[in-house]
Amino acid sequence: MDAIFELKNINLYYGQTQAIKGIDMTIERNKVTAFIGPSGCGKSTFIRILNRMNDLIPECKIDGNIEFEGQNAYAKDYDVIELRTKVGMVFQKPNPFPMSIYDNIAYGPRCQGVKNKAQLDEIVEQSLRRSALWDEVKDRMKESAMGLSGGQQQRLCIARTIAMEPEVILMDEPTSALDPIATQKIEDLIVELKELYTIVIVTHNMQQAARISDNTAFFMLGELIEFGATDKLFATPQNPKTEEYITGRFG
Amino acid sequence: MANIKIDADLSGIYQSLGRMMTLVDEAIVDMIMALKKRDLKLAERVMDRDEQINAMEIKIDHDCILFIARNQPVAKDLRTVASVHKILTDLERIGDITADVCKAIITLKEFAYSEIDEEIVALAEDVRKMVGDSVRSFVNEDLKGAYDVIEYDDTIDQAYYRLKDKIVLALKVQTDTMQVNSLVSQLTIAKYMEKLADHAQNISEWIIFTVSGEYKA
Numbered sequence: 419m420d421a422i423f424e425l426k427n428i429n430l431y432y433g434q435t436q437a438i439k440g441i442d443m444t445i446e447r448n449k450v451t452a453f454i455g456p457s458g459c460g461k462s463t464f465i466r467i468l469n470r471m472n473d474l475i476p477e478c479k480i481d482g483n484i485e486f487e488g489q490n491a492y493a494k495d496y497d498v499i500e501l502r503t504k505v506g507m508v509f510q511k512p513n514p515f516p517m518s519i520y521d522n523i524a525y526g527p528r529c530q531g532v533k534n535k536a537q538l539d540e541i542v543e544q545s546l547r548r549s550a551l552w553d554e555v556k557d558r559m560k561e562s563a564m565g566l567s568g569g570q571q572q573r574l575c576i577a578r579t580i581a582m583e584p585e586v587i588l589m590d591e592p593t594s595a596l597d598p599i600a601t602q603k604i605e606d607l608i609v610e611l612k613e614l615y616t617i618v619i620v621t622h623n624m625q626q627a628a629r630i631s632d633n634t635a636f637f638m639l640g641e642l643i644e645f646g647a648t649d650k651l652f653a654t655p656q657n658p659k660t661e662e663y664i665t666g667r668f669g
Numbered sequence: 670m671a672n673i674k675i676d677a678d679l680s681g682i683y684q685s686l687g688r689m690m691t692l693v694d695e696a697i698v699d700m701i702m703a704l705k706k707r708d709l710k711l712a713e714r715v716m717d718r719d720e721q722i723n724a725m726e727i728k729i730d731h732d733c734i735l736f737i738a739r740n741q742p743v744a745k746d747l748r749t750v751a752s753v754h755k756i757l758t759d760l761e762r763i764g765d766i767t768a769d770v771c772k773a774i775i776t777l778k779e780f781a782y783s784e785i786d787e788e789i790v791a792l793a794e795d796v797r798k799m800v801g802d803s804v805r806s807f808v809n810e811d812l813k814g815a816y817d818v819i820e821y822d823d824t825i826d827q828a829y830y831r832l833k834d835k836i837v838l839a840l841k842v843q844t845d846t847m848q849v850n851s852l853v854s855q856l857t858i859a860k861y862m863e864k865l866a867d868h869a870q871n872i873s874e875w876i877i878f879t880v881s882g883e884y885k886a
Contacts (some may be wrong), residue, residue, distance in 0.1 A: 625741055652743045654882030664743045666672040 428482035452631035469505035506579030512571030514563035549577035569600025712771035722764030752875035803872035815876035
């Protein structure tokens with residue numbers, strides 16, 4: 419197995435409250451890993467550990483061993499900006515910048531010093547092609563991104579992440595605000611993108627996890643209850659708590 | 670906690686499966702009686718009952734598909750409905766076999782109940798128990814019951830081969846065409862009994878899959 423993340427004995431606290439309890443996990447490169455579990459189970463907290471988004475919360479403390487591509491991602495001298503470039507993120511609600519479609523994609527590369535117009539054009543086109551949005555927006559690149567539909571906005575956000583040439587794309591409920599057709603487009607896209615990137619997705623939609631992911635992690639009350647191949651987890655879960663949750667007998 | 674909708678739908682499917690099982694069991698019982706008594710009217714009733722069993726198969730098949738469409742089941746719910754779907758085919762085939770046996774009984778009507786018939790009936794009684802036990806084990810999720818049925822299939826196979834040898838021996842010395850026909854019918858019926866036991870074994874293997882998620886090789 420080609421591991422991109424190795425997490426060992428991860429504990430995370432918000433003040434006095436322990437939100438993640440002693441979790442070990444290996445995330446495979448070029449696979450889709452889905453996190454499922456009831457609200458408040460720690461899955462969103464856990465995905466944010468992967469690109470150190472929790473650093474932004476003052477009372478949040480974390481311990482354990484987090485290796486990204488063999489390096490301690492929480493080491494004092496580890497470049498967080500570099501980590502967040504390599505580990506991009508897409509959120510539940512599409513959040514395009516209030517600027518043109520082109521500028522949304524070019525924003526990141528520009529911040530990193532890419533000034534050459536031809537080079538930017540190439541990055542924008544390639545990112546929009548990879549996010550399956552190019553054909554829909556190629557003639558309206560100067561229009562505001564806010565005018566796109568919700569599904570298009572979400573694919574734009576994925577394109578914006580891709581423009582940074584990440585290794586990993588984290589997605590926190592990326593389709594929960596979208597209609598079924600837009601959801602299907604994102605799901606198809608995820609399956610295509612795993613050829614190039616490692617994808618970790620938090621989803622409340624269990625059928626979605628079953629459809630698109632290779633591995634699934636089931637969280638409950640800050641613990642990792644079961645983690646393994648998606649096909650196995652949904653057909654023959656090993657833990658009765660997983661069985662109860664995925665068959666709707668949880669409560 | 671229960672999943673009220675899924676549990677209610679599954680319970681409906683189980684009830685229908687129970688009714689289908691009752692029809693199949695009645696078919697086996699009547700088939701045995703028709704064989705014993707050379708009762709052709711009863712044999713015809715078994716053939717008619719096959720239509721009801723087929724209709725029941727279609728109904729439950731439809732219910733299973735509807736259940737999947739409605740609930741998108743996973744884990745044990747999915748294994749259960751997938752197994753019911755397989756078991757249905759076995760029960761339907763059992764119904765077909767009872768009808769086929771009853772057709773064969775017609776050729777035996779001129780001949781008195783013999784020692785070979787007696788052994789066929791003993792085999793049929795055992796097979797009836799196996800079929801009943803397999804479906805009961807499924808409904809009760811009784812793994813031990815399932816393994817017992819699977820194990821018993823070997824006993825049935827041995828009994829069939831003994832019976833076959835006996836019929837072959839009888840055929841060797843038989844010159845009367847009618848008698849030969851009757852012996853061939855008896856051999857066919859004995860083979861059908863062995864097939865019935867195989868279906869009971871199949872059903873039991875689906876119980877193991879439902880409960881444990883493992884395929885019995």
